[in-house]
Amino acid sequence: MALELEGRVALITGAAQGMGRAVAERMAAAGARLALNDRNPQTLHAAATALEGKGAGVEALPGDVSAAGDVARMVERALERFGAIHVLVNNAGVLRPTAVIDIEEEEWDRVVNVNLKGTYLCSRAVLPAMRREGWGRIVNFSSTAGKNVSTLGGAHYTAAKAGVLGFTRHLAKEEAPYGITVNAVCPGLIDTEMVRDTIDAERMRSYARSFPISRLGKPGEVAELVAFLASDRAAYITGASLDINGGDLMI
Numbered sequence: 001m002a003l004e005l006e007g008r009v010a011l012i013t014g015a016a017q018g019m020g021r022a023v024a025e026r027m028a029a030a031g032a033r034l035a036l037n038d039r040n041p042q043t044l045h046a047a048a049t050a051l052e053g054k055g056a057g058v059e060a061l062p063g064d065v066s067a068a069g070d071v072a073r074m075v076e077r078a079l080e081r082f083g084a085i086h087v088l089v090n091n092a093g094v095l096r097p098t099a100v101i102d103i104e105e106e107e108w109d110r111v112v113n114v115n116l117k118g119t120y121l122c123s124r125a126v127l128p129a130m131r132r133e134g135w136g137r138i139v140n141f142s143s144t145a146g147k148n149v150s151t152l153g154g155a156h157y158t159a160a161k162a163g164v165l166g167f168t169r170h171l172a173k174e175e176a177p178y179g180i181t182v183n184a185v186c187p188g189l190i191d192t193e194m195v196r197d198t199i200d201a202e203r204m205r206s207y208a209r210s211f212p213i214s215r216l217g218k219p220g221e222v223a224e225l226v227a228f229l230a231s232d233r234a235a236y237i238t239g240a241s242l243d244i245n246g247g248d249l250m251i
């Protein structure tokens with residue numbers, strides 16, 4: 001039996017670690033060829049080499065998703081190598097915990113540009129290729145922050161992740177006639193470097209105790225949802241935001 005993403009090419013941003021890397025591993029196991037982006041070339045090449053070792057076709061594309069020139073170059077390179085892009089996972093994100101009273105303009109721009117503008121730039125860059133195929137899947141990383149208030153991040157992070165939800169709905173409506181679905185995932189607290197770099201182990205345990213399912217989520221659990229949204233099985237889901245948070249946000 002053919003693997004679910006056999007013949008598909010997936011471009012995953014922020015794929016060197018955390019959930020982006022877990023999505024890359026899950027999609028490679030489902031037969032996809034991978035165009036992997038990250039702004040950190042060292043960790044990106046380590047991740048790409050590990051996946052190639054498991055037999056996946058991988059192209060490493062270092063670059064900043066908030067820089068239009070980097071995005072254009074990485075999409076061009078992915079198309080040169082694979083000839084098509086069927087799946088885009090807008091996973092790259094940055095979080096800062098600063099309170100509004102202390103947020104410098106430069107930090108505001110950085111957080112909003114990576115999380116929100118990067119999602120727009122990468123989507124815009126892949127749409128012509130997806131329209132040519134008459135088939136596409138875009139999965140955007142929002143957060144419980146996008147629906148409520150960020151647990152660890154500041155208002156810039158909350159605002160950017162809420163913006164990702166609006167962008168997702170709007171783009172879904174525009175691209176539905178071309179066979180392209182656009183959805184968002186809203187993870188709760190997931191055990192990744194982003195969280196470990198922001199809070200200590202005791203605070204992680206304390207948050208875990210406060211959730212109905214009293215632990216943090218695992219990157220692989222989110223990757224499972226993203227892989228489903230990227231598959232043919234999710235053909236009638238578009239413009240949606242799917243919660244994956246251990247019951248932290250029951251709305």
Ligand SMILES: NC(=O)c1ccc[n+]([C@@H]2O[C@H](COP(=O)([O-])OP(=O)(O)OC[C@H]3O[C@@H](n4cnc5c(N)ncnc54)[C@H](O)[C@@H]3O)[C@@H](O)[C@H]2O)c1
Nearest residue numbers: 014018019038039064065092093141143189190192193194
């Ligand atoms: N971990 C959580 O609890 C959580 C919860 C909800 C949403 N999210 C979101 O999920 C996504 C993945 O988070 P994670 O926890 O795996 O993060 P992480 O920090 O562990 O990994 C993020 C990766 O993105 C890369 N990156 C950052 N800025 C970039 C840029 N401008 N261009 C290209 N790559 C860039 C980093 O180098 C890193 O490899 C992010 O969008 C994050 O906001 C995380």
